[in-house]
Amino acid sequence: MRYKHIAFLIAVSLGISVAPPVLADSPKSCKALKEKDNSTLSGVYTIDPDGNGGNEPFEVYCDMESDNVGLTFYLVTNGLTTFKVTDNDSCQELGLKIFAPRTEEDYDRARQYLLSIGAQGSFGPLGVYNPTDGPGTSYTPMNSDHAGTQFGWTSTAGDKWWISDRSDISEPSGDYIHGEWLGILYNEAGNVRWYNDAPGGYSYSSYLCMSEDNYAAVSDDGDCQHASYNLKDRTLSIPFVELPLLDVWSGQPTGEVELFSGVLKQKYKTTEHFRLLSKTVSLITDGSSSSCPATYSFDTGVLSIPYINVPTTAAMGGNKFDSSEVEVFKATLTWEQQERVFVVKEIEKLP
Numbered sequence: 001m002r003y004k005h006i007a008f009l010i011a012v013s014l015g016i017s018v019a020p021p022v023l024a025d026s027p028k029s030c031k032a033l034k035e036k037d038n039s040t041l042s043g044v045y046t047i048d049p050d051g052n053g054g055n056e057p058f059e060v061y062c063d064m065e066s067d068n069v070g071l072t073f074y075l076v077t078n079g080l081t082t083f084k085v086t087d088n089d090s091c092q093e094l095g096l097k098i099f100a101p102r103t104e105e106d107y108d109r110a111r112q113y114l115l116s117i118g119a120q121g122s123f124g125p126l127g128v129y130n131p132t133d134g135p136g137t138s139y140t141p142m143n144s145d146h147a148g149t150q151f152g153w154t155s156t157a158g159d160k161w162w163i164s165d166r167s168d169i170s171e172p173s174g175d176y177i178h179g180e181w182l183g184i185l186y187n188e189a190g191n192v193r194w195y196n197d198a199p200g201g202y203s204y205s206s207y208l209c210m211s212e213d214n215y216a217a218v219s220d221d222g223d224c225q226h227a228s229y230n231l232k233d234r235t236l237s238i239p240f241v242e243l244p245l246l247d248v249w250s251g252q253p254t255g256e257v258e259l260f261s262g263v264l265k266q267k268y269k270t271t272e273h274f275r276l277l278s279k280t281v282s283l284i285t286d287g288s289s290s291s292c293p294a295t296y297s298f299d300t301g302v303l304s305i306p307y308i309n310v311p312t313t314a315a316m317g318g319n320k321f322d323s324s325e326v327e328v329f330k331a332t333l334t335w336e337q338q339e340r341v342f343v344v345k346e347i348e349k350l351p
């Protein structure tokens with residue numbers, strides 16, 4: 001409970017040494033601790049994310065009040081500098097991940113924690129980035145529930161993320177290089193004051209860490225991550241594609257599959273031809289998954305995408321704009337070897 005935590009902080013600030021609760025065998029995370037004993041209260045605990053050996057066990061703050069059972073919080077100050085998602089960071093070194101709230105509640109629990117230790121400006125990058133260059137999404141709430149920001153913006157939490165529902169910020173403007181952290185500034189209460197994308201990015205050496213198992217803890221429709229179409233860039237981002245593993249010698253499917261993510265770009269505004277942006281294709285190695293991945297068959301060349309979020313368009317003075325509404329489609333595309341493009345074969349709007 002919070003009182004216990006405050007008592008602990010007061011004791012520490014008075015110079016009284018208090019031993020935080022230590023278990024004989026350190027759990028890997030706060031979630032593991034909570035699963036072992038559901039009555040475990042919020043507080044400072046010793047965990048060992050990489051198990052026996054490797055890093056020494058260390059103290060973290062466990063928030064046991066969230067719906068996302070057992071949030072692990074660890075604040076890094078003056079750690080490794082990171083300005084893009086592929087940089088190493090001090091969370092990774094500890095077997096943790098840079099904090100990325102999946103929900104408004106996650107954000108708020110972290111905010112409460114940082115307020116309680118007087119570090120509300122130390123949220124750090126919050127794990128939000130975009131795998132493609134320059135998707136300007138000004139004046140749209142930055143969270144994955146909102147259509148205007150789904151297109152490309154993502155986070156280290158994977159399927160869902162939430163940093164703000166404000167729609168009065170004229171950023172991110174699109175002057176952005178893929179993979180860099182979105183720059184975020186906070187007010188005294190730990191709420192978002194401003195964010196900005198900038199070429200060259202924002203670097204951070206103080207940031208909050210969370211444990212890996214906090215990312216897939218809430219099982220709702222977040223398990224089914226949709227592909228999304230960006231009207232402005234004419235890109236179709238596919239977060240999960242299941243590809244059959246082929247035997248190296250025979251070229252025949254082994255029966256196993258691998259998960260990839262990738263982006264297709266529509267060749268011309270009016271055609272149904274999409275080329276694969278090969279630089280965007282990456283093997284998913286962090287264990288994340290979706291209950292509704294796209295699938296591809298090498299036999300038939302058919303790429304089948306069960307859910308695609310498409311923004312409805314609003315026309316104004318001959319120009320078209322993304323509106324905040326989304327319609328969901330399913331589609332199949334086939335690979336045309338000669339032209340080296342995917343061609344849309346069937347597309348159907350889902351109810």
Ligand SMILES: [Ca+2]
Nearest residue numbers: 051053054055
């Ligand atoms: Ca260890």
Ligand SMILES: [Ca+2]
Nearest residue numbers: 173196197198
């Ligand atoms: Ca900007």
